[in-house]
Amino acid sequence: MMAQGYAPRPETNLMMYVVVGIGLAIIALALFGQFYEIEVASHPAWYAPFIILISVVAILLWFVRRHRHNKAHRAEYDRTEPEKFLD
Secondary structure: OOHHHHOOOOOOOHHHHHHHHHHHHHHHHHHHHHHOOOOHHHOHHHHHHHHHHHHHHHHHHHHHHHHHHHHHHHHHHHHOOHHHHHO
16 A cells, blocks of 8 residues: 555554653653753652653654544545456
8 A cells, every 4th residue: 555655554552652752751851951960850840741741742643643644545545446346
């Protein structure tokens, strides 16, 4: 299918997107703390909003990718000739 080439289907489930997003958020917080010489571990109030924000972004990314794939797949299916499927 051509749709798989330009709008690939999300290969993992929604939970994996969130887990990877949280991992990247933790790394980003650590780098932020090192750059500005802030002890991030002593400010746990930063964790929750940042992790929630990253989780929401990861969920939206998964839904957008799934929607793009479904739209491209549907458009490609509509362009095919019905006679192909009847033989």
